[in-house]
Amino acid sequence: MVDYGIGNLGAIPNMLRRVGVEAAISADPGVVAKADRLIIPGVGAYDAGVRNLHAAGLWDVLRSKAFIERVPILGLCLGMELLSESSEEGELPGLGWISGRVVRFRMPADSRLRVPHMGWNTVAARRPSPLADVIDGARFYFAHSYVFEPTNPESIAGETTYGRPFASVVHQDNILGVQFHPEKSHRFGLELLARFVGA
Amino acid sequence: MLPPRVIPCLLLENGLMVKTVEFREPRYVGDPVNVVNLFNQFEVDEICLLDIGASRNGRGPDLALIKQLADECWVPLAYGGGIDSLEGVRGVLGIGIEKVVLGSAAIESPQLITAAADEFGSQAVVVSVDARSAPDGSYEAFFRNASRPTRESPSNLARRVESLGAGEILLNAVDRDGTMAGFDLELIAGVAAAVSIPVIACGGASSRADLPRPIQAGASAVAAGSLFVYQGRSRGVLINFPERQRVEELFDSP
Numbered sequence: 001m002v003d004y005g006i007g008n009l010g011a012i013p014n015m016l017r018r019v020g021v022e023a024a025i026s027a028d029p030g031v032v033a034k035a036d037r038l039i040i041p042g043v044g045a046y047d048a049g050v051r052n053l054h055a056a057g058l059w060d061v062l063r064s065k066a067f068i069e070r071v072p073i074l075g076l077c078l079g080m081e082l083l084s085e086s087s088e089e090g091e092l093p094g095l096g097w098i099s100g101r102v103v104r105f106r107m108p109a110d111s112r113l114r115v116p117h118m119g120w121n122t123v124a125a126r127r128p129s130p131l132a133d134v135i136d137g138a139r140f141y142f143a144h145s146y147v148f149e150p151t152n153p154e155s156i157a158g159e160t161t162y163g164r165p166f167a168s169v170v171h172q173d174n175i176l177g178v179q180f181h182p183e184k185s186h187r188f189g190l191e192l193l194a195r196f197v198g199a
Numbered sequence: 200m201l202p203p204r205v206i207p208c209l210l211l212e213n214g215l216m217v218k219t220v221e222f223r224e225p226r227y228v229g230d231p232v233n234v235v236n237l238f239n240q241f242e243v244d245e246i247c248l249l250d251i252g253a254s255r256n257g258r259g260p261d262l263a264l265i266k267q268l269a270d271e272c273w274v275p276l277a278y279g280g281g282i283d284s285l286e287g288v289r290g291v292l293g294i295g296i297e298k299v300v301l302g303s304a305a306i307e308s309p310q311l312i313t314a315a316a317d318e319f320g321s322q323a324v325v326v327s328v329d330a331r332s333a334p335d336g337s338y339e340a341f342f343r344n345a346s347r348p349t350r351e352s353p354s355n356l357a358r359r360v361e362s363l364g365a366g367e368i369l370l371n372a373v374d375r376d377g378t379m380a381g382f383d384l385e386l387i388a389g390v391a392a393a394v395s396i397p398v399i400a401c402g403g404a405s406s407r408a409d410l411p412r413p414i415q416a417g418a419s420a421v422a423a424g425s426l427f428v429y430q431g432r433s434r435g436v437l438i439n440f441p442e443r444q445r446v447e448e449l450f451d452s453p
Contacts, residue, residue, distance in 0.1 A: 006318075006319075009293070010266070010269065010270075010293070010294050010295040011269070011295045014270055014295070015273070043319055043320055043322070043323060044318060044319045044320040044323070045317065045318075045320060048318070078320075112417075114395060114396055114397045114419055115395070115396070116320075116321065116322040116366050116367075116396070116397070118204070118322060118366070118367060118397050118419070118420075119201070119203070119204045119244065119245075119419075119420065120201045120204070120244055121201060122201065139201060141245070141274065141275055143275070143297065143298075143322040143323075144322060145320070145321065145322065145366075181275070181297075183273075184245075184273065184274055184275045184297060185273075185274075186239075186242055186273040186274055187242075187273070189273070190273065
């Protein structure tokens with residue numbers, strides 16, 4: 001688990017412990033470089049996430065893990081948004097590993113649906129991915145005001161509807177991202193995390 | 200989309216789980232770890248934990264207890280009580296709590312709302328609006344455990360904290376708290392109409408069939424205390440929560 005100064009670092013290792021996996025939490029590029037798999041958590045502002053990743057010296061080692069070593073990497077919530085090239089919320093370029101932009105949720109004026117999208121919602125698997133069978137028809141907890149719009153529809157592994165369909169799960173080769181919080185999604189989240197770590 | 204969130208709202212005082220009536224006379228309900236564990240087994244949508252002792256006695260959050268409760272809980276936990284600084288917000292969010300609930304701090308140090316939202320995102324910042332009604336039928340927001348008037352209407356306060364960065368409003372009808380006399384739908388409709396962020400309505404749930412009413416009045420989620428910790432009006436303690444299918448049925452009927 002990449003510690004870059006933001007995100008709830010307690011809950012995910014707790015859940016992984018339940019499936020017998022002891023995750024290391026680290027901000028040290030040397031430790032990240034040795035990982036078999038990586039989870040990039042995160043909540044909050046896009047630019048803060050970008051800045052913190054740079055400040056921790058993690059930018060290049062993460063890119064290397066993603067594209068040279070090609071280890072499985074899972075971005076959660078802001079961690080998924082950071083996979084994009086840019087966000088309407090900020091000014092700094094994201095990791096850019098999956099082409100596309102993060103935009104704010106906009107509801108029609110007469111909609112009962114409010115932003116942020118807070119609460120449980122279901123995911124429909126749209127394309128094959130390592131997580132397809134643990135996301136399809138499952139429900140997860142969402143807490144966000146922004147959504148990732150990938151340039152290439154092939155990157156959309158799972159879709160959720162809140163006023164309109166949006167990408168709730170993205171996938172490209174060894175890289176995965178989920179907009180929701182598996183660590184707060186009860187048995188559905190536990191199954192997803194267990195699948196990701198290969199437990 | 201799934202049915203709206205149904206949220207147990209649990210109160211802590213001196214490390215014990217308690218229940219109040221009109222924000223007064225806390226009665227012991229159980230051991231917090233056991234209670235949270237039960238609700239986790241019931242697969243509730245999320246849990247709201249409010250430490251009424253912290254606010255009253257000028258103490259900060261009991262981080263050791265909160266961490267224990269967060270560890271028990273696989274669904275989002277919101278915590279409020281005694282958070283009056285950004286360090287306080289950081290401390291609570293760092294141990295597994297999903298969202299902080301700011302009460303008196305929202306009145307006394309409103310800049311904290313913005314600071315917390317800037318650092319963690321507004322989805323992590325809930326502001327509690329505790330409303331009492333006046334004899335003339337109007338409503339006023341109170342703070343400090345509903346003991347001090349703000350001289351502001353709940354709708355105005357809600358609007359103001361939304362513009363400061365709050366992501367949700369936890370609307371407490373103080374007069375209905377612990378009474379199981381029904382929700383104050385007029386209050387809920389007024390505040391829900393005043394803001395564009397989600398409103399969680401709490402106070403007065405009389406039965407499970409009552410739960411959809413705040414949603415019809417404009418709330419995005421509904422919370423309850425007595426309904427989920429007591430067995431009916433006799434107030435015998437029984438931690439309970441409707442099964443998922445029952446919740447879906449409740450919200451399906453027009």
